[in-house]
Amino acid sequence: MNNVISYLESQRSQALDGLKEFLRIPSVSTHPHHREDLHRCARFVAGELEGIGMRNVAVNPTPGHPIVTADWLDAPGKPTVLLYGHYDVQPAEPIELWESDPFDPVVRGDNLYARGSTDDKGQVWVHVKALEAHLRENGRLPVNVRMLIEGEEEVSSENLEAYLEAHKAELAADVVVISDTSMLDYERPSIGYALRGMAYMEIRIEGPNKDLHSGVYGGAVPNPLNVLSEMLGKMVDRDGRITVPGFYDDVLPLRDEERESLAALSFDEEGFAGKLGLPHATGEKGYSTVERLWARPTLDVNGMLGGFTGEGSKTVIPSKAMAKVSMRLVPDQDPEKIVRTFTDYVKCLAPPSVKVEVICHGTGKPVLTARDHPAVTAAHKAIARGFGKEPVYIREGGSIPVVAMFEEKLGLPTVLMAFGLPDCDAHAPNEKFHLPNFYRGIDSAAWFYEEYGRVR
Ligand code: BES
Ligand code: MN
Ligand code: MN
Numbered sequence: 001m002n003n004v005i006s007y008l009e010s011q012r013s014q015a016l017d018g019l020k021e022f023l024r025i026p027s028v029s030t031h032p033h034h035r036e037d038l039h040r041c042a043r044f045v046a047g048e049l050e051g052i053g054m055r056n057v058a059v060n061p062t063p064g065h066p067i068v069t070a071d072w073l074d075a076p077g078k079p080t081v082l083l084y085g086h087y088d089v090q091p092a093e094p095i096e097l098w099e100s101d102p103f104d105p106v107v108r109g110d111n112l113y114a115r116g117s118t119d120d121k122g123q124v125w126v127h128v129k130a131l132e133a134h135l136r137e138n139g140r141l142p143v144n145v146r147m148l149i150e151g152e153e154e155v156s157s158e159n160l161e162a163y164l165e166a167h168k169a170e171l172a173a174d175v176v177v178i179s180d181t182s183m184l185d186y187e188r189p190s191i192g193y194a195l196r197g198m199a200y201m202e203i204r205i206e207g208p209n210k211d212l213h214s215g216v217y218g219g220a221v222p223n224p225l226n227v228l229s230e231m232l233g234k235m236v237d238r239d240g241r242i243t244v245p246g247f248y249d250d251v252l253p254l255r256d257e258e259r260e261s262l263a264a265l266s267f268d269e270e271g272f273a274g275k276l277g278l279p280h281a282t283g284e285k286g287y288s289t290v291e292r293l294w295a296r297p298t299l300d301v302n303g304m305l306g307g308f309t310g311e312g313s314k315t316v317i318p319s320k321a322m323a324k325v326s327m328r329l330v331p332d333q334d335p336e337k338i339v340r341t342f343t344d345y346v347k348c349l350a351p352p353s354v355k356v357e358v359i360c361h362g363t364g365k366p367v368l369t370a371r372d373h374p375a376v377t378a379a380h381k382a383i384a385r386g387f388g389k390e391p392v393y394i395r396e397g398g399s400i401p402v403v404a405m406f407e408e409k410l411g412l413p414t415v416l417m418a419f420g421l422p423d424c425d426a427h428a429p430n431e432k433f434h435l436p437n438f439y440r441g442i443d444s445a446a447w448f449y450e451e452y453g454r455v456r
Pocket of ligand 1: 154181182198363396399
């Protein structure tokens, strides 16, 4: 391993340059006009994988954006890792809030700024560079590796399920490894053991069949914006409890043991609120901040549209109003069931004077991952070496719907090796990757393949 680690040390600036090239491709999966950029990005990933010596590299078309696959299976008797990541990114808007071009990566201080720098191109790159070091230095990998890098994670992995179903044999492995999550903080490298799930909904309300003068009609017609805000206001009560009937029925309560282990992380509550300009954290009564973030479900309005929002004033009763609502779910909530009860609830909250439409934009299942798998032990040792510190075990508040699919379709457990930071501003302006963690991450990943190869 010494040669692998010294190779990585000597290659730091090349690793950074390669990542910058990856980040220059605006692979925004949700925007149809970036379609060709997603193909270009997939070809870029494939080219790099070929370059480092991965085999059977393919850019697999889907009805949406392509899936890049590759393998290296020349370690007989050794376990097989399925490395998953995504090359697509979130939109950069609002562009005016970026201090530099989101698709022209720059280093300022200890950070590399660009859309996708941590989510997830940077963390995919960590593994590509670690695998490269093994292949260059030793001509081989310590374990068998399959790779699946998709282009639709940020749009709910719409075509991945069918791909998994159709390619079960080519994806056979012992474990899935994903680096697409956050460490607890700068000081504490982390291994994730849970992800929240998701149900993303849209509510449309229509009142009168056209916009109306609020003086001529006001007081005698339903106002869709008033109606919608009243409905939304009822969905979470004063104690932070969600009022959708049956919402908590399948929530696995935290066991005392786990509450203690989460409390032992001594999460910096004051710092958490302070950095966000808040007097204190908020949420469901009876739970600590980490419990609310990681182990309790939520209901959040993501956006609302309707009526007059321009400068100055205009007196109007809008005909229509709309809101986007996301619910983060926890084990063992079933997203499909939540979609149904939410839809029924919205319809029952709405007065008969308006038309209501409820649309589901995507779901993802919550997961708890195995903690006693040999790959977790290997990841633990690897992170301890790469960071010079033992990792802590955390849940994650975000969602990666494919993790549940890997378990259901392929029977595979997942290890979440986190290299991002909670304040990396993923999905927001000025997304960044903390470079010291980028390099420690690469060393940790290199150690992971080595340690996992020692298992059998
Ligand atoms: N990498 C994130 C998920 C994540 C971030 C998990 C931080 C844990 C910590 C992923 O790219 C993502 O953004 N997922 C979406 C899923 C949604 C589109 C279904 C999310 O969580 O909003
Ligand atoms: Mn991601
Ligand atoms: Mn994301």
